[in-house]
Amino acid sequence: xxxxxxxxxxxxxxxxxxxxxxxEALRGVDINFHQEDYISIMGPSGCGKSTLMNVLGCLDRxxxxxxxxxxxxxxKMEDDALSQIxxxxxxxxFQSYNLIQQLTVAENIELPLYYQGYPESxxxxxxxxxxxxxxxxxxxxxKPFELSGGQQQRVAIARALSNDPLIILADExxxxxxxxxxxxxxxxxxxxxxxxxxxxxxxxxxxxxxxxKRCVRLRDGKVESDELVTG
Amino acid sequence: xxSSPADPFSALPNSGFTLSRLKxxxxxxxxxxxxxxxxxxxxxxxxxxGVSSVIAMLAVGEGASFEAQEQLRQLGSNNIIIKSIKxxxxxxxxxxxxxxxxxxxxxxxxxxxxxELTLEKEIKLIVPTRIIRENVxxxxxxxxxxxxxxxxxxxxxxxxxxxxxxFFTQSEINNRDNVCVLGYEMSKLLFPVQNPIGNTVxxxxxxxxxxxIMEESGYxxxxxxxxxxxxxxxxxxxxxxTAAKHRFGETLIRxxxxxxxxxxxxxxxxxxxxxxxxxxxxMGKIVESILERRHKKDDFEVExxxxxxxxxxxxxxxxxxxxxxxxxxxxLVGGIGIMNIMLASVTERTREIGIRRALGAKRHxxxxxxxxxxxxxxxxxxLIGVALGLFVPISITYFTDMMTIIRFWTPLLAFSIxxxxxxxxxxxxxxxxxxxxxxxxxxHE
Numbered sequence: 001x002x003x004x005x006x007x008x009x010x011x012x013x014x015x016x017x018x019x020x021x022x023x024e025a026l027r028g029v030d031i032n033f034h035q036e037d038y039i040s041i042m043g044p045s046g047c048g049k050s051t052l053m054n055v056l057g058c059l060d061r062x063x064x065x066x067x068x069x070x071x072x073x074x075x076k077m078e079d080d081a082l083s084q085i086x087x088x089x090x091x092x093x094f095q096s097y098n099l100i101q102q103l104t105v106a107e108n109i110e111l112p113l114y115y116q117g118y119p120e121s122x123x124x125x126x127x128x129x130x131x132x133x134x135x136x137x138x139x140x141x142x143k144p145f146e147l148s149g150g151q152q153q154r155v156a157i158a159r160a161l162s163n164d165p166l167i168i169l170a171d172e173x174x175x176x177x178x179x180x181x182x183x184x185x186x187x188x189x190x191x192x193x194x195x196x197x198x199x200x201x202x203x204x205x206x207x208x209x210x211x212x213k214r215c216v217r218l219r220d221g222k223v224e225s226d227e228l229v230t231g
Numbered sequence: 232x233x234s235s236p237a238d239p240f241s242a243l244p245n246s247g248f249t250l251s252r253l254k255x256x257x258x259x260x261x262x263x264x265x266x267x268x269x270x271x272x273x274x275x276x277x278x279x280x281g282v283s284s285v286i287a288m289l290a291v292g293e294g295a296s297f298e299a300q301e302q303l304r305q306l307g308s309n310n311i312i313i314k315s316i317k318x319x320x321x322x323x324x325x326x327x328x329x330x331x332x333x334x335x336x337x338x339x340x341x342x343x344x345x346x347e348l349t350l351e352k353e354i355k356l357i358v359p360t361r362i363i364r365e366n367v368x369x370x371x372x373x374x375x376x377x378x379x380x381x382x383x384x385x386x387x388x389x390x391x392x393x394x395x396x397x398f399f400t401q402s403e404i405n406n407r408d409n410v411c412v413l414g415y416e417m418s419k420l421l422f423p424v425q426n427p428i429g430n431t432v433x434x435x436x437x438x439x440x441x442x443x444i445m446e447e448s449g450y451x452x453x454x455x456x457x458x459x460x461x462x463x464x465x466x467x468x469x470x471x472x473t474a475a476k477h478r479f480g481e482t483l484i485r486x487x488x489x490x491x492x493x494x495x496x497x498x499x500x501x502x503x504x505x506x507x508x509x510x511x512x513x514m515g516k517i518v519e520s521i522l523e524r525r526h527k528k529d530d531f532e533v534e535x536x537x538x539x540x541x542x543x544x545x546x547x548x549x550x551x552x553x554x555x556x557x558x559x560x561x562x563l564v565g566g567i568g569i570m571n572i573m574l575a576s577v578t579e580r581t582r583e584i585g586i587r588r589a590l591g592a593k594r595h596x597x598x599x600x601x602x603x604x605x606x607x608x609x610x611x612x613x614l615i616g617v618a619l620g621l622f623v624p625i626s627i628t629y630f631t632d633m634m635t636i637i638r639f640w641t642p643l644l645a646f647s648i649x650x651x652x653x654x655x656x657x658x659x660x661x662x663x664x665x666x667x668x669x670x671x672x673x674x675h676e
Contacts, residue, residue, distance in 0.1 A: 059669045083588065083591055083593040084593070086588075086589060086591050087590060087591015088591070098586045099586075100587075101583075111590050112590045112591050114255070115590060115591040116591060117252065
């Protein structure tokens with residue numbers, strides 16, 4: 001693995017207090033992420049996948065341990081600083097697309113740039129460019145509900161690319177799609193990988209995991225295996 | 232964390248608060264409100280009525296106080312006005328049975344002399360007046376009006392100016408000359424095109440030369456129904472008191488449905504003018520006691536315009552407090568209504584908030600978004616309210632005689648209140664939105 005390490009999870013613990021019960025979702029996880037990685041994170045439900053994803057996405061702070069993103073330890077950052085990090089270094093792709101219904105395709109794509117304070121002219125230009133890249137150049141003034149699921153997920157991918165993130169995080173990106181649309185999305189991921197993007201994908205589908213280059217398996221809040229995908 | 236290529240803290244353009252950013256937030260807010268138009272409209276109705284009632288209330292209040300001031304100006308704040316009233320017992324008996332002899336009542340010349348003597352030092356002027364209701368003719372035109380027989384000092388004492396021509400002189404009074412000064416309105420009715428001055432008008436067989444026209448004044452006098460003159464001061468004709476006494480006599484015969492009715496009244500009204508308004512209310516009481524001593528019957532009335540104004544002001548204050556409270560409550564209710572909907576909207580849009588937070592929105596971005604939406608809602612209600620608030624007093628004035636005055640600052644005040652209410656009632660829902668945990672919010676269905 002010749003590429004530079006861009007993110008590092010070091011001995012991360014995450015515990016939740018649910019009433020009287022303390023749930024240990026992550027129990028000492030260590031993973032390194034390299035530039036241009038295409039990683040799938042797998043595991044049975046309750047293994048800590050979602051928690052890990054939230055930590056990686058800076059939506060949640062680890063209870064213990066370090067998370068280095070870029071060169072900064074983000075595990076102790078304040079809320080505003082985390083928002084700043086999310087907006088600047090991360091791209092999110094969700095299972096249920098999570099587009100904002102009252103905004104057009106173009107406005108949805110440029111939303112991260114809006115919160116980064118880019119002027120509208122710059123962000124709109126970028127948004128149109130990305131809409132073209134995911135094949136929706138003729139739909140920029142449509143609202144999400146006027147699009148098919150596959151199209152909506154492509155808008156979400158364009159949105160995740162708009163801020164040139166260090167890492168793109170995808171949570172079951174094809175979970176709500178039929179196989180044809182799902183295949184299109186996965187082709188798009190392959191393309192992004194070839195262009196040098198770093199992708200982390202949470203899934204429970206072996207098919208998806210096989211298309212990635214590296215697969216991390218979690219069990220009971222710990223890394224069970226971390227190996228390159230062969231084939 | 233200084234110079235990495237993806238440094239989120241320095242490699243980015245300004246992400247702080249800028250005008251263009253605010254503009255964009257406002258534009259998105261407008262969109263969001265517009266996207267559920269009916270709900271927004273219903274939400275702001277409370278604000279609409281609150282704001283419009285503030286404006287309408289102030290307009291009505293201003294109008295009423297202006298009218299009261301104007302009436303005081305006309306009646307004179309230094310004046311005491313005494314009036315003859317037909318006593319109640321005469322009124323009844325003259326209706327029930329035929330009375331051959333004339334009923335005698337009211338203020339007499341002797342009363343005036345007595346007051347003049349007693350209060351010689353305190354009184355500046357005293358102006359006795361007779362008021363007779365008659366038809367005034369010019370060629371084929373007729374106006375039913377109050378003919379006021381009075382003295383030279385009447386315009387001075389009543390703050391009422393001659394617009395053109397002149398008032399009559401002392402020598403015309405001494406000579407009982409048939410000259411007259413017309414009220415503005417009746418001069419227009421009798422002489423739509425001609426210049427009235429120099430022409431003659433006819434009243435029950437006698438001719439009077441028009442020598443002047445009084446200034447225009449659209450406001451009716453305070454409490455004058457007793458002397459039978461419901462007409463406005465513009466619809467009066469002024470002649471020398473001596474001429475009135477000589478031409479009409481002191482006994483007036485009136486045709487009624489039950490036959491004839493005659494009454495003898497020396498004076499209908501007298502205006503007592505004091506040098507200043509300090510003692511006017513107290514002096515009114517003294518005048519009343521003098522008259523009470525001289526009259527067995529209850530056939531007079533003492534009116535102090537200043538006291539009436541004070542009364543009117545006191546009741547206007549109560550009125551304003553009540554209306555102000557109502558307006559305040561409707562603004563409060565309007566604000567609560569908006570807050571309620573915003574809270575519902577925050578809950579409904581939990582997921583949207585989560586998405587925005589995931590994409591880099593800071594807490595203050597979320598606060599700004601929801602606060603701007605609330606203020607926009609509230610201010611939209613305020614604007615509609617201003618429009619309605621301007622319309623209501625205008626139609627009140629149009630359909631009734633009530634005067635309303637809209638001061639330029641009242642719509643501004645009411646509109647700013649709506650903005651302030653938006654801020655006050657918007658802060659809590661916005662904080663609620665911003666306090667949400669992004670992970671929880673994203674999980675929300």
